């Protein structure tokens with residue numbers, strides 16, 4: 001009986017954790033396609049509020065404001081900007097944490113290049129530190145990303161779909177890289193560090209496409 005009680009409490013906790021989050025990137029959570037998201041962005045602020053989708057777009061508007069894309073559209077959204085659940089809050093932490101794996105894993109490649117140039121023990125320790133720190137950051141960032149994007153395996157938005165699985169792969173591979181950093185044979189680690197140098201900028205680009213809008217680089 002006591003075990004059943006504990007199980008029910010745990011299930012209630014899980015529900016609270018993943019309970020229907022609101023605000024930031026409601027569009028992504030609501031599984032909108034890239035075209036629908038672009039259309040939502042293009043709508044004037046008052047039109048967005050008047051439609052059912054308008055409620056979902058409030059979060060995007062606030063984020064647009066944060067990045068200076070559509071400041072006039074953001075004012076009404078700020079009032080609605082309340083955390084709805086623990087899952088919602090965790091998702092909001094994703095943009096804050098993503099810089100940790102990007103910085104540490106890219107720096108690990110730099111430190112490894114220094115180690116190749118001058119194979120001193122000091123550089124080896126730095127590489128281990130960066131690889132382990134980068135792995136912890138990548139796993140945490142990916143987990144928060146799932147809270148932000150919603151818990152599903154397929155997205156109607158191609159950008160979110162690519163970002164979701166590229167990010168999850170980076171997190172998984174970073175665990176292997178952290179373990180390889182302690183091996184005498186450095187080839188597997190070097191291969192994975194080169195993989196990060198390609199996958200992380202792609203990941204950052206896709207993330208920014210979602211936050212700033214399509215073709216945010218303006219090329």
Ligand code: HEM
Nearest residue numbers: 025094095098138142145146148149164167168204207208
């Ligand atoms: C190592 C893994 C990851 C990195 C480095 C990363 C990086 C980023 C970056 C740079 C942004 C743009 C943030 C901004 O400019 O404010 C972003 C946004 C976003 N990412 Fe990730 N990401 C990762 C994993 C994931 C995963 C696994 C998911 C989904 C399952 C995800 C979902 C999102 C969503 C929905 C956004 C839009 C902003 C938001 O709703 O918070 N990310 N990500």
